[in-house]
Amino acid sequence: MNLIRLLLILVLIxxxxxxxxxxxxxxxxxxxxxxxxxxxxxxYCGLHIPVNESIRVGNANFCCKEHSQL
Ligand SMILES: [Zn+2]
Structure with missing residues (x-):
């Protein structure tokens, strides 16, 4: 009886x-x-890029350095 109970507990665990x-x-x-x-x-050009690859200037995002300066 005790063995069956132990087995049941083990199965439950x-x-x-x-x-x-x-x-x-x-x-x-x-x-x-x-x-x-x-x-x-x-x-500048509207290209979609991941936020970690974009160049942020103020509140605007740019795809490359050239566009951020234009
Ligand atoms: Zn651009």
Missing amino acids: WIVWSFFKRKNANKIKDKPNVKQIPMVSCK
């Missing part, structure tokens, strides 16, 4: 553990989608 493991795996998969780089358009 395994189910909970595998559930949390799957939950964490889904979180890791979702991360790249959540961390999308916002796009900005160049004020």
Whole structure:
């Protein structure tokens, strides 16, 4: 009787553990989608570029140094 109870508890722990493991795996998969780089358009030519590649002058974004100076 005690052995069956122990086995049942072990199975229950395994189910909970595998559930949390799957939950964490889904979180890791979702991360790249959540961390999308916002796009900005160049004020001079209107080209869309990722915000980390753009050149920011005041409130305006530009695609390259040349356009930021024009
Ligand atoms: Zn431009």
